[in-house]
Amino acid sequence: MAEALVKPALLTHEVPAAAKPGLLFPRPTTKTGLVGWLTTVDHKKIGILYAAFAICFFLIGGLEALGIRTQLIVPNNHFITPEFYDQLFTMHGTTMIFLAVMPLNAAFFNLLIPLQIGARDVAFPRLNAFSLWVFVAGAIILNIGWVTGAIDAIAARTGHGLLFNIHEPDIGWFGYSPLTSKIFTPGISTDLWTLGLQVLGVSSIVASLNFIVTIINLRAPGLTMMRLPVFTWMSLVTSFLLVLAMPAIAIALVEVIFDRHFGTHFFEVSGGGQPILWQHLFWVFGHPEVYILILPPMGYVSEILPTFSRKPLFGYPVVVFSGVTIGFIGFGVWSHHMFTTGLGAVATAAFSLATMAIAVPTGVKIFNWIGTLWGGRLVMRTPMLFALGFIWMFMIGGFSGIMHAAAPADAEQHDSYFVIAHFHYVLIGGATFGLLAAITFWFPKFFGRMINDKIGKLSFWLIFIGFNVTFFPMHFLGLNGMPRRTWTYDSNMGWNDLNLLCTLGAYLLGLGILVYFANIVWSYFNGEKAGNDPWDGRTLEWSIPSPPPEHNFAAIPVVHDRDAWWYEKTHREETARDVAATIKAESSHGGIHMPDQSWFPFIAALGMLLGGLGFATYHLPVALVGLALVMFGSYLWALEGPGGYHIHLDKDGNATEDHGSH
């Protein structure tokens, strides 16, 4: 059993315990194979699944971007039709935000939060599995149009006519009403978009509640809030943002669905509806969403910089407070996305000033990261390069953000390529660089192998140069009057050279991403074996084996300081005393308690998939079957109970499972 722990988690083979009796069918106990992964409640496996799906969608979203850039490589290009181009940019935005960056962050929430707070799992393990599978359901609903569209294209070529007549949505990721009205987009692609996002919202809210409860309730003894690792703090703030922001878009989407399906007039102009209402609801969600995307990467960077500087984060309380402040003010700036909608001078001024205010805590964070480097001993490994790249790129994105905050200047920049440059500096240079840093940083922990550092650094430079060649010129394109979401442009506008440069840069960026993930795959099989603590880490996840055992901690740690593991490393005797006391206490009430696996989260999520597809495609029976499956899954999930079993560890740390008693 101990050997299994040093193998990559995906390759473990264990003898399953005898199946347990369950409701209707036996409760699964197998930890491997398809059933093991579909029914898992282990936060680490769920995290790995989140990451795997998210990376797939990240690559799909990247291909969509390359399609966009290829169309724009020369003026008056007819490489793709405007209709397909519109689908590409709609799904590029939707995919990258909802199906790539958000679930990758969720993957790290899952992987790291329990480990950083010294817990054995999240507060609601089955709910966690439900979040994962609902996310997958939403992703399928959003992307099924590619499949049906491709089948239709083949059918049309072979003279069979349209089989489905379902393509991807072409309403923009922002879905501005009244383009979503049935008059303008009669096809069901828009319904798939609304239902897909609605389903994803369920996943986000459920997951966030789970993480909030986990962080507040499952912290190890001594782990006070102001000792919490910064990443966990940022996850907590992000989770609150999600819980508060998601309902706004959920309401807005319900209204669109009602307009389209039941003839209501929330946004329907002919019935007196107000399209501006959609924009307010959408951005009340959409602006906090920006911080939902960027706060967790700020957390990764706040873990990585201290580790590779080999000193604590500079100004921990200020960094945490800044994060909370950003989250708070983030709810008061949504209309800066709407400066050109005729808000009136007073509202424009208010949102302008609020937006500038948010630059203060953001700037303070950057200063604290520099303070962390100051006087440190900077070890330049791949994650550190990405983290430093993050600071540079995020800083540039922040500065162009300040330019937008000045509303009259924004009137020229809004919906131009200047904005595209700005938010890609924040979302690629910021969020994605943070995620790429995090993947290389924590990969050894979860797969037991190091990432090849040389290829990692090569991929960093390819990505860094490719990214800047792609997006820096877009500032100039925007200032030279090139609007965004533009299928093509005329050759006398002065945009030709820079568009060519941007497209070449995009290919280089794509190559860098390819090298990066090829390196990950290669390292998974061939990487150098990683010990428990390959980076001389500071937080609790580095105190346990790589990959971590199912129960994470043999003994729940007792925390005496910030950077708990760093403290343990320098206070060995005190730690040994704590461990002995904890093990004694735990074995006195039955050993390590672990949650049982379950089919029902998966079944309920399957119901969400069927329900979403049925509703979106106006197939009532399918929708009702889906609804029934959700009800069935949820009720049996409740009736089944949490279950659970105990793990007993011998002196060498070998585990035996005891499924007899709860």
Next chain:
Amino acid sequence: MRFTALFRSFPSRAWRALAVAALALPTLGLWQLDGPQSTFDVKGPVAQSQLNLFMVTFWVTLVLFIVVGGLLAYATWKFRAKTEADERAAPPPQSHGNPMVELGITIASILCLVIIAVPTLKAIWFTDDVPAERKGEAYEITATGYQWWFKFDYPGETAKTLNPVSHKLEDAPLSTANELVIPAGRPVHINLRTVDVIHSFWVPKLAGKVDMMPNRANRMWLQADEPGYFYGQCAQYCGEDHSLMRFRVIALSATDFAAWLVNQKLPARTVAAMADAPANPLPNSKIELAMLDLTGRPSGEALSGSDIFNHDPFAAWQARQAPVAAQETPALIAEGRRLFKEKTCIGCHTIRGQEGVGVTGPELTHVGSRSTIAAGVLENSSQRMRDWITDPQHWKPGDKMFNGGYIDPTNPGADRKISLSDANVTALVAYLQSLK
């Protein structure tokens, strides 16, 4: 071996490559913000105020970038582990921060923002509406967005139309499409409306954009300081042909504008058929042929083609204002007018004083005097108009411009009720070009 050597020196090489690239950037034309939609080459007070504010934000953030970036670069360089021994050395002192530093940078950031905030507030109120002391001289326009073209109404003007029954002149509203003519040196107040989805009115050299929102009465103001020809474009995604929803603004001196108004207010021009008029062929040969490959492959060439149009569009526009009798064939024009009715073009397009009465497509009363067609996408030439009428879906895929006639629902397999022969198109073009 050579490869590994290259590999080892990669970071320093990358830096060198980056430095070279940075030096080469200006030569690539990055700094030449001189396109027809440049927000730097501004021609009016609203765009000027927006540019001035941008420059404030630019200089403040540039100074910040140099200070913060300099600190970051210095820290990265100074404190990097230089050798493997450095990496393994005992960790540095475990310091935790400094409250005075935090307080200092917070106050400094707030001060930097105040430098931006004050001119921002001033510019918000300046760009919001025509300054109070100039309200009296403001000229009013109503711009309406359609998928995918712009209609411009002149609510202060009254045009003339011909009553089809009594054959008497009657009052009618003045409106035009895709080319907005305004007086230079006067503030122009624009009411922004839409009939379908959200569009956005953007003439970068004159003013930043304001959206045309359904069920909302938006407005904006701008002013062109000097007479000129300005490019504009819809700036809010509005469906399939969003990128091909373009327009122009032509600013004229007070006298030129008055003269233009006089002509525009007249009903559509009719060309008297003179028996002895020479039967000149249309001057197609002068105009370059379609440069876009009709098979749909990229060409990279200008859509809007002739030299004068590309290099001095204002002159091209002025040259179109008066008819050139030698180029007109009255019989052909009369045939075109007949076809315009017969082929049901009149159902969508208004030609004031003649048969056209539709309002769903652009107003064409004086289309011959415009410099562009197809919502600013194509140069207005006989050849381009022929291209456009023959295959509008090629130039604007998904566009609502319809030339295929209708299909008999009782016999869908039959030929369409309406089709345009080559001769038909020639006559239609002659007619439309005569509408100066």
